[in-house]
Amino acid sequence: MTADALINPQAGGVPGFNPDAGARLVSPAVGLSETPAVGAHPTFVVIEPGQARAVIGFGDKRLRGLSLALDGAQPQVVADVDATPIAGVADIGGKGVLIGTDGGTLLRLDGSDVTTLASTDGAWIGQIAVHTDKSGEAGLRAFAAGKSMTVLDGEGSVVLTSDDHPSTVAGLSFSPDGTKIAAAHYDGVTVYTLTDAKQKPVRLDWHGSHTAVAWSPNGKFIVTAMQDKEMHCWRWKDKTGMRMSGYPSKIRALTWTADGGYVAASGADTVTSWDCSGKGPSGKPPLEFGYVYNGIVMQVAAHPTDGVVAGGYSDGTVMIGTVEQETAMIARPSSGSAISGLAWTADGTTLVAADEQGAIAVMRMKEALVS
Amino acid sequence: MEAAKVPVTLITGYLGAGKTTLLNRILTEQHGKKYAVIVNEFGEEGIDNELVVDADEEIFEMNNGCICCTVRGDLIRIISTLMKRADAFDGMIIETTGLADPAPVVQTFFVDEDVQAKVSLDAVVTVVDACHFLDAVDEEHELAEQVAFADIILLNKTDLVDADKLNAVKAKITGLNKMAKIIETVNSGAPIEEVLDRGAFDLSRVLEFEPGLLDEEDDHEHDEDIISVSLTTDTPIEPEKFSNWIRGFIMERGVDVLRTKGILNLSGQDNRYVFQGVHMVMDSAWGAPWDSASRSSRLVFIGRNLDETELNSAFQACTVAA
Ligand SMILES: [Zn+2]
Ligand SMILES: [Zn+2]
Numbered sequence: 035m036t037a038d039a040l041i042n043p044q045a046g047g048v049p050g051f052n053p054d055a056g057a058r059l060v061s062p063a064v065g066l067s068e069t070p071a072v073g074a075h076p077t078f079v080v081i082e083p084g085q086a087r088a089v090i091g092f093g094d095k096r097l098r099g100l101s102l103a104l105d106g107a108q109p110q111v112v113a114d115v116d117a118t119p120i121a122g123v124a125d126i127g128g129k130g131v132l133i134g135t136d137g138g139t140l141l142r143l144d145g146s147d148v149t150t151l152a153s154t155d156g157a158w159i160g161q162i163a164v165h166t167d168k169s170g171e172a173g174l175r176a177f178a179a180g181k182s183m184t185v186l187d188g189e190g191s192v193v194l195t196s197d198d199h200p201s202t203v204a205g206l207s208f209s210p211d212g213t214k215i216a217a218a219h220y221d222g223v224t225v226y227t228l229t230d231a232k233q234k235p236v237r238l239d240w241h242g243s244h245t246a247v248a249w250s251p252n253g254k255f256i257v258t259a260m261q262d263k264e265m266h267c268w269r270w271k272d273k274t275g276m277r278m279s280g281y282p283s284k285i286r287a288l289t290w291t292a293d294g295g296y297v298a299a300s301g302a303d304t305v306t307s308w309d310c311s312g313k314g315p316s317g318k319p320p321l322e323f324g325y326v327y328n329g330i331v332m333q334v335a336a337h338p339t340d341g342v343v344a345g346g347y348s349d350g351t352v353m354i355g356t357v358e359q360e361t362a363m364i365a366r367p368s369s370g371s372a373i374s375g376l377a378w379t380a381d382g383t384t385l386v387a388a389d390e391q392g393a394i395a396v397m398r399m400k401e402a403l404v405s
Numbered sequence: 406m407e408a409a410k411v412p413v414t415l416i417t418g419y420l421g422a423g424k425t426t427l428l429n430r431i432l433t434e435q436h437g438k439k440y441a442v443i444v445n446e447f448g449e450e451g452i453d454n455e456l457v458v459d460a461d462e463e464i465f466e467m468n469n470g471c472i473c474c475t476v477r478g479d480l481i482r483i484i485s486t487l488m489k490r491a492d493a494f495d496g497m498i499i500e501t502t503g504l505a506d507p508a509p510v511v512q513t514f515f516v517d518e519d520v521q522a523k524v525s526l527d528a529v530v531t532v533v534d535a536c537h538f539l540d541a542v543d544e545e546h547e548l549a550e551q552v553a554f555a556d557i558i559l560l561n562k563t564d565l566v567d568a569d570k571l572n573a574v575k576a577k578i579t580g581l582n583k584m585a586k587i588i589e590t591v592n593s594g595a596p597i598e599e600v601l602d603r604g605a606f607d608l609s610r611v612l613e614f615e616p617g618l619l620d621e622e623d624d625h626e627h628d629e630d631i632i633s634v635s636l637t638t639d640t641p642i643e644p645e646k647f648s649n650w651i652r653g654f655i656m657e658r659g660v661d662v663l664r665t666k667g668i669l670n671l672s673g674q675d676n677r678y679v680f681q682g683v684h685m686v687m688d689s690a691w692g693a694p695w696d697s698a699s700r701s702s703r704l705v706f707i708g709r710n711l712d713e714t715e716l717n718s719a720f721q722a723c724t725v726a727a
Contacts, residue, residue, distance in 0.1 A: 074491050075488075075489040075490075075491075077489055092491075093489040093490045093491050094490075094491035095491070118486070118489065118490050120486055120489070136486060136490075156459075158486070160482065160486070180461065181461075201461075201463045201465070201478060202461060202463060202478065202479065202482065204478075204482070220463065220465055220478065241466070241468045242465070242466070242467070242468035243465040243476075243478050260468075261465060261467070261476070261478070261481070261517075262467055262468050262469075283518060284517070284518055284519075374489075
């Protein structure tokens with residue numbers, strides 16, 4: 035049972051958009067401001083609560099912050115770290131930033147203070163995940179280094195640790211209720227129950243290298259991106275697997291729309307979104323928007339509330355589109371440098387993108403995206 | 406505006422052959438240049454470099470069901486991450502374990518988009534211990550594979566063998582791989598310029614063969630052994646016939662074919678058509694124009710279970726005369 039739909043590269047294009055005319059105008063619905071390239075490679079973009087600041091990790095071992103006030107501010111170095119920050123997510127309750135480094139340290143940035151929460155024998159911490167519980171104050175942190183994965187509680191005590199994976203862990207995702215965590219690796223995903231140590235982990239098998247994992251916000255599906263230019267989706271209830279293939283490029287990023295209705299992915303020349311209402315994406319082709327001539331989607335980020343997804347492309351273009359209507363607008367024109375980080379503010383009014391040269395684009399929505 | 410790709414040198418060879426000695430020689434002699442070194446095991450000999458990354462040798466099959474279509478997942482992750490660092494590397498050097506199959510490493514550079522975008526495989530350098538090679542090659546099939554994959558072979562420790570044994574080792578190596586350049590060394594002391602910046606996988610430099618290597622001295626090995634087969638014709642090749650044949654052959658027999666290189670005189674074309682392959686991964690481009698003198702098509706396969714007679718008649722059947 036597969037959803038083997040071939041992607042139609044022409045579908046979902048911007049109406050009236052002629053790739054040869056060079057008419058790459060930013061939509062009047064978007065206020066774009068952009069900072070000059072830093073000259074270092076961004077590794078992640080995280081937006082702090084209150085939406086005052088975006089924090090961007092860079093390959094020059096620096097964390098830079100950018101005020102989102104659109105007042106012409108330039109990125110400022112917030113902290114220097116002693117290894118390259120290679121993974122970053124908002125920390126528990128959205129307060130601070132959790133960072134993994136290629137020096138094997140798990141760091142927490144608070145303001146401009148960096149503290150070390152955990153460290154390995156030097157193995158790179160390339161995967162991290164955070165769960166915040168209903169109180170908004172407490173939660174869990176997870177990190178993976180090599181084959182090993184560890185979950186810590188808010189106080190830093192180990193909740194669970196496992197190295198029973200056939201390869202390096204390439205992705206981590208908490209279930210929306212925080213009772214489970216999924217670890218992606220070669221040949222599948224391992225799901226651990228955090229609330230009951232005696233419960234055996236569940237292995238979801240599918241041959242090949244799984245390089246990212248995302249649990250749907252409604253808890254019904256686990257989706258992975260694969261080295262093999264496809265995605266895999268398991269329905270958690272009965273562990274049925276579904277294959278989503280036909281991509282021209284490998285899939286680097288996945289994102290779920292806020293209601294869990296669609297999972298959107300990079301890897302094509304449009305943003306592709308699979309309908310995961312009901313039993314899952316089987317038998318249905320993906321919806322598409324935002325065709326970019328000679329571009330491939332590198333990053334995707336779902337809007338925090340609406341059925342809207344942002345896509346960052348290999349040529350530096352950023353598109354914002356409605357999933358179901360398959361319409362798109364240009365939020366940032368091509369810079370020639372691939373988008374390597376993309377994040378929405380919690381209220382969905384502002385999108386921040388960073389390209390490989392270290393230019394940071396702040397895009398303010400002037401009107402509601404879905405009427 | 407594409408930045409120059411960082412060249413990657415792959416050093417393979419059996420344990421104790423002198424891989425790390427070669428690596429340290431490169432690092433010492435190229436001082437002032439910045440290298441990232443990726444190793445699979447820390448040997449007894451230390452590595453004299455600021456950045457040494459320990460790899461895990463994670464061999465991932467692509468899910469097309471084929472056993473030869475593999476990549477090194479750890480290298481994809483390591484190289485992609487290293488290329489985000491601010492360090493401007495002059496090169497990367499990967500040293501494999503003694504028993505590593507070079508194919509997954511080599512294929513990684515042709516299969517993964519992120520790796521392909523930032524770095525390029527420069528050459529496979531295999532260090533051979535002249536003293537122990539003849540005994541070891543029959544015991545460990547990986548050793549024959551490492552030689553078969555090589556662009557450059559450092560025939561090392563030549564001071565420890567007499568002339569007869571050295572000739573026997575050379576004959577064995579040539580039987581396995583007619584394409585590689587053999588450099589005889591003591592203590593891995595090869596001139597660095599003969600090891601680095603070779604562009605061995607650069608299609609514009611494919612088959613700049615030294616003529617001697619193509620002389621047909623047919624010393625047939627057993628069919629299950631790795632051999633090199635080189636085919637030539639002066640009659641122009643019919644593109645469609647050739648394309649159909651080579652695709653079919655590689656689909657069917659790619660598991661057995663370790664490396665392929667070809668330079669073709671396609672009928673009606675002024676330029677050379679060059680291609681190369683590793684198992685089932687193929688890469689091709691138009692090369693330099695032919696000069697009027699000779700327009701010989703040349704094709705080399707290195708692999709197992711290759712029947713030279715059969716391959717030759719299939720190749721000759723692709724000419725316009727056939
Ligand atoms: Zn294969
Ligand atoms: Zn024979």
